[in-house]
Amino acid sequence: MTRISSKVIREAYKVSKLLPPLLRATKNLDLAKCELQWIKRELPKNKWTEAVIRRSNYEPLQYVLGSQPFGSLDILCRRNVLIPRWETEEWVTRLSDMIRQHIKDTTQLKILDACTGTGCISLLLHQKLSEEAKYKTDILGFDVSYDAVTLANDNLNKNEPSWSLEKSSVTFRKSNIFHWSLNDTAESFDLIVSNPPYITREEYSSPVTLEGVARSVKLYEPSLALIGQYEFYEKLVDITVSTNAKAFIFELGSNDQATYVEKQINSLAAGWKTKMYSDTADKIRCVLGWKKDTVWDFLVKF
Amino acid sequence: MSRFLVNPRLCFGSLRSGRSLWNNLNIKTYIGRQVAVPKMVFSGRLFSSTIPKLDHIEDVPTLHPLLVKRAEALTKEFATLEKAVANGAFDQETSVKFSNLSVILENYHRYQEDMGNLASLIEIIETEEDEELINEAVSETNALISSLRKTTRSLEARLLPPIKHSGKPAILELRPGVGGSEAAIFTKDLMDMYINFANHMRWKHSVISQSFTGQGSINEAIISIDEPGSYDKLRHESGVHRVQRIPSTETKGRIHTSTSAVVVLPKMSEGNESSLRDDEKSFQPGEVRIDTMRAGGKGGQHVNTTDSAVRLTHIPTGIQVQQQDERSQPRNKAKAFSILRARLAALEREKEIAEQRKLRTDQVTTTDRSDKIRTYNYPQNRITDHRCAFSLHDVEGCMAGSRLAEIIEKVEEHEFEDRLEQLIASAAA
Numbered sequence: 157m158t159r160i161s162s163k164v165i166r167e168a169y170k171v172s173k174l175l176p177p178l179l180r181a182t183k184n185l186d187l188a189k190c191e192l193q194w195i196k197r198e199l200p201k202n203k204w205t206e207a208v209i210r211r212s213n214y215e216p217l218q219y220v221l222g223s224q225p226f227g228s229l230d231i232l233c234r235r236n237v238l239i240p241r242w243e244t245e246e247w248v249t250r251l252s253d254m255i256r257q258h259i260k261d262t263t264q265l266k267i268l269d270a271c272t273g274t275g276c277i278s279l280l281l282h283q284k285l286s287e288e289a290k291y292k293t294d295i296l297g298f299d300v301s302y303d304a305v306t307l308a309n310d311n312l313n314k315n316e317p318s319w320s321l322e323k324s325s326v327t328f329r330k331s332n333i334f335h336w337s338l339n340d341t342a343e344s345f346d347l348i349v350s351n352p353p354y355i356t357r358e359e360y361s362s363p364v365t366l367e368g369v370a371r372s373v374k375l376y377e378p379s380l381a382l383i384g385q386y387e388f389y390e391k392l393v394d395i396t397v398s399t400n401a402k403a404f405i406f407e408l409g410s411n412d413q414a415t416y417v418e419k420q421i422n423s424l425a426a427g428w429k430t431k432m433y434s435d436t437a438d439k440i441r442c443v444l445g446w447k448k449d450t451v452w453d454f455l456v457k458f
Numbered sequence: 459m460s461r462f463l464v465n466p467r468l469c470f471g472s473l474r475s476g477r478s479l480w481n482n483l484n485i486k487t488y489i490g491r492q493v494a495v496p497k498m499v500f501s502g503r504l505f506s507s508t509i510p511k512l513d514h515i516e517d518v519p520t521l522h523p524l525l526v527k528r529a530e531a532l533t534k535e536f537a538t539l540e541k542a543v544a545n546g547a548f549d550q551e552t553s554v555k556f557s558n559l560s561v562i563l564e565n566y567h568r569y570q571e572d573m574g575n576l577a578s579l580i581e582i583i584e585t586e587e588d589e590e591l592i593n594e595a596v597s598e599t600n601a602l603i604s605s606l607r608k609t610t611r612s613l614e615a616r617l618l619p620p621i622k623h624s625g626k627p628a629i630l631e632l633r634p635g636v637g638g639s640e641a642a643i644f645t646k647d648l649m650d651m652y653i654n655f656a657n658h659m660r661w662k663h664s665v666i667s668q669s670f671t672g673q674g675s676i677n678e679a680i681i682s683i684d685e686p687g688s689y690d691k692l693r694h695e696s697g698v699h700r701v702q703r704i705p706s707t708e709t710k711g712r713i714h715t716s717t718s719a720v721v722v723l724p725k726m727s728e729g730n731e732s733s734l735r736d737d738e739k740s741f742q743p744g745e746v747r748i749d750t751m752r753a754g755g756k757g758g759q760h761v762n763t764t765d766s767a768v769r770l771t772h773i774p775t776g777i778q779v780q781q782q783d784e785r786s787q788p789r790n791k792a793k794a795f796s797i798l799r800a801r802l803a804a805l806e807r808e809k810e811i812a813e814q815r816k817l818r819t820d821q822v823t824t825t826d827r828s829d830k831i832r833t834y835n836y837p838q839n840r841i842t843d844h845r846c847a848f849s850l851h852d853v854e855g856c857m858a859g860s861r862l863a864e865i866i867e868k869v870e871e872h873e874f875e876d877r878l879e880q881l882i883a884s885a886a887a
């Protein structure tokens with residue numbers, strides 16, 4: 157962990173008494189200033205001190221403020237449910253922009269969002285495809301966590317008033333991916349998306365400096381949302397094949413996981429292409445796959 | 459350096475409107491006002507008490523002789539263009555030019571006609587015996603003058619080379635210069651002044667970003683004034699503003715001098731998520747480097763940073779824009795792109811102006827970016843704009859936004875004269 161010099165702390169104190177505690181969590185004066193500004197902007201004055209104390213104990217600011225921007229949406233955040241990440245926001249935005257650019261048939265798009273958490277992926281896809289671009293979409297998100305499904309529905313209710321939702325639908329339900337049986341799949345989907353838990357047990361228990369998990373994540377975010385290696389991807393590929401999907405995109409944390417998915421899909425089905433995608437921080441972030449000679453061929457440009 | 463000492467709108471004299479009578483018009487001051495009267499027929503009836511008053515004869519709007527010259531040059535150009543069009547040359551550019559010129563000349567012909575009529579009317583007032591006829595002529599003259607005012611204004615605007623981006627909204631950037639914390643406090647005062655001014659003008663505005671250094675002081679502020687055309691008014695605010703006062707932090711009662719730098723840019727795009735796509739498309743791939751200030755490590759689920767800062771680097775110019783005010787990274791990116799486009803547009807305009815200046819190296823009137831343009835002297839309750847040597851003795855009124863317009867108007871007048879001079883210089887060259 158980077159240490160903060162006493163000079164920086166004094167400097168912070170001169171600007172505001174509320175800054176040094178924030179500095180403890182952010183380790184960075186500029187960021188601490190930003191966070192203070194956001195606290196002041198979003199919370200009533202009598203909540204400022206409490207907010208700063210919570211934050212100085214490494215509680216994520218998103219839980220303190222109760223939300224996180226995600227694309228043009230504001231997603232409600234609560235403890236027990238993972239906070240949406242900018243990397244996810246980035247690929248979801250990219251994906252919907254590319255669909256809008258390349259898929260001209262707007263009549264039917266069925267999407268499954270496995271391990272939906274706050275529902276952020278489903279909701280942004282609906283916003284960008286259905287509200288902004290008039291695609292008829294049916295999106296189903298599921299999660300094993302009761303808190304996650306409740307929050308996802310709260311997020312849906314929050315956005316619903318400004319949406320038309322006439323022909324399209326967004327639905328959240330509670331299910332366990334490992335109990336997803338083939339009988340369950342009377343339904344078919346065009347596209348499977350997922351950001352499943354992908355931090356290995358080993359990484360989870362190692363120090364931050366050794367590719368571990370940030371203190372604030374470990375202390376406050378649910379391990380149920382974080383820990384996983386190949387098991388989720390194995391199941392996701394199963395679902396892809398059994399629901400007759402034409403394309404998938406899965407977020408991940410390592411090359412190994414990407415290679416695993418590639419091997420898995422090619423062993424279960426024929427005619428699939430795959431691609432790895434790195435985020436703008438140059439970290440491997442997603443694996444994509446699509447059936448050759450379908451409208452999804454454009455994913456090669458992802 | 460020579461300047462026109464009279465308001466160019468009041469330059470009577472060598473007008474070539476085709477009427478000999480008009481050539482004899484002259485300015486004479488009677489009973490405290492300037493009156494345009496024919497020199498030779500000088501009966502004094504224009505100010506006789508028995509006839510109704512001529513409302514605005516003292517400021518008959520007339521076109522500066524140089525602009526008349528330019529209009530005549532354009533008439534010739536139009537003739538050539540007309541021939542080209544008749545011979546079948548009708549590409550996009552020619553047709554745009556053709557229609558632009560025809561609008562200008564239409565205005566110019568109306569102006570000439572009005573001027574001719576005005577001369578005749580004045581002659582009637584001067585020489586006619588029938589009182590009823592005189593009354594009629596006077597009321598017609600008054601109507602004519604107000605129509606002339608409109609025609610002249612629009613002609614002036616059209617004849618001077620256009621100011622690029624004058625129809626755009628504006629982005630204002632403010633940063634402290636020399637003077638430490640007092641400079642940062644003054645920067646906040648200036649920011650408030652512009653926000654007050656925008657409120658006073660009923661212009662929509664918003665703070666794009668600001669970074670505080672402490673109570674009531676600012677390190678950098680960027681504000682957006684969303685009124686179309688506000689760029690043309692506010693661009694005169696670009697430059698170094700100087701303050702002379704006893705800072706609130708000063709214990710010995712000494713007057714300090716500090717500065718703050720203001721940059722005014724034409725706003726080229728909204729700076730929101732929907733403008734972002736077009737903004738990005740306006741650059742070549744690889745022209746802009748986008749850095750997000752993400753901490754190292756594995757990213758993704760491993761961290762939950764709030765750091766949403768975005769920094770753009772425009773590779774060809776080296777211009778950098780950083781935005782971190784919003785919790786949303788895409789929103790910061792959209793704002794950064796909008797600011798980058800505005801800075802590039804301003805840069806392009808500066809280049810053009812510099813090139814025009816190069817053509818007349820004898821007449822350098824550069825206002826360097828580092829030149830102070832204005833001083834706010836609190837003890838003397840005075841704000842002086844150094845470009846036009848105008849002083850307003852009401853600091854509070856200016857900072858409250860209600861009297862800034864007066865200063866801007868003086869600077870505009872000064873610029874108008876400057877630009878006329880440039881026109882002379884380039885016409886002479």
Ligand SMILES: C[S@@+](CC[C@H](N)C(=O)[O-])C[C@H]1O[C@@H](n2cnc3c(N)ncnc32)[C@H](O)[C@@H]1O
Nearest residue numbers: 238240271272273299300301332333351353381
């Ligand atoms: C990394 S979070 C992703 C949440 C959300 N999609 C996002 O991108 O912010 C993974 C989610 O998977 C859920 N999850 C964990 N095990 C699961 C299981 N067996 N079946 C379904 N969902 C599960 C967790 O509750 C958590 O919400």
